[in-house]
Amino acid sequence: MLLLEARALSRSFAAAGVVQTVLAAVSVQLAAGEFLVITGPSGSGKSTLLNLLSGLDQPTAGEVRFRGQLLATLSATAIARLRNASFGHIFQTPHLLPDRTVEENVALPFQYGSACPKATMEARVSELLTYVGLEEMARRRVANLSGGEMQRVVFARALVRQPEVIFADEPTGSLDAANSQRILQLLQRQTEEGRAVVLVTHDPQVAACGTARVHLEKLPLPEEVRQ
Template sequence: MKSTSTVLPTSAGAGAPLIRLTGIRKSFLSEELETRALDDVHLEIRSGEFLAVSGPSGCGKSSLLSILGLLDSPSAGSYELNGQQVAQLDNRARAQLRNRQIGFVFQAFNLISDLSVEDNVALPLSYRPELGRAERRDRVAEVLALVDMAHRARHYPAQLSGGQQQRVAIARALVGRPSLILADEPTGNLDSRNAELVMDLLQTVHRDGATLCMVTHDPRYAAMAQRTVALFDGRVVADLPTAALQPQRQPAEAL
């Protein structure tokens, strides 16, 4: 697999805080009932970090990822991305920031069925008027080569396996050279072999400089991250280096 050093942005001061959430709350109202999806969440994600977010269904993982991805706004609290306060931005400004700073990888791939692989990957660049046709074409070719899908550039999603579709989705996430990649259960719709291939790819992308935040139910894949944040009932109940959350083996002489 090729290096992503020319695909991802070079971050000044690697390891600096990329994201800072302070007192984030998210509530939903239905009739007279208030459901609090997130409750006083404080979280930092540093540039170049691989973070896993885990927890049971309904604990707030999807709400957290939607706020991180600027797809939703918190009910209270502040969100700082690359030093910019973003929680109160209007829809247009949020869309522009999302397009330039964030890449998404979804469980369901979310490829457009009547677009070819290369056109699916190029889609985020269609909102970048400053990029000429040649540069867009070069960027698409670069990321398709990275995920080993250049030979499928003219195919359509229905002609691909699930694993291939997810690799195309990763290429689409990378093509805009975002500061942050959000992966929402990226292996959830894949068999074990393709899941391993996708995780190998995400690990390579991270090693080459990506900041990666991944929601997963699978402890095997959470264990690949550098750090794990565990949610329960909308609150952060653990925020530790992943190694600290792994069961410790007893010394051989104690067995």
């Protein structure tokens, strides 16, 4: 089943009177169970593409559809609702609430969107913490965790609402080899369970995990900037 479809996506940014085109007519398709890897050098537009696919940003030209629905036709509220219900996000640096406990951080997505019974919520948080191997740390403050543990909290939080698509932007960028491996295995297991994964990386070994790949190159800057 086709989940995401992006056609001829372009994205330009205007700064100081100069228009910089970061993506030019990129097309992507993502079906359930697929693991799409976005590769390319730093500054080639990988995060920009991820943000367009997940509805965080809007393209200058082209379109993104989720389950056939054009994202551009949805209101900001509808996009936020869709993102909360159907998408999970893992960023390179964990955006967590350091003074809250591990379980409070994982439960955060339940504060938004459709209501969920408390017992279901607690069961889901506990299941996810076991899944990422942090069940013993549920009541610990996030500020006291290691980088690898924090990234696993982020992972659990991204999955707690059972998203259809998981977006991961260089999720292993700040991790050691063992923790990177662990996150990649967790992502792969998600695709086996029928979810789709979009992963950004510049690590060729990580890229080998994918079932499909989009490679981006850095586009030349406009003439007037290069002189």
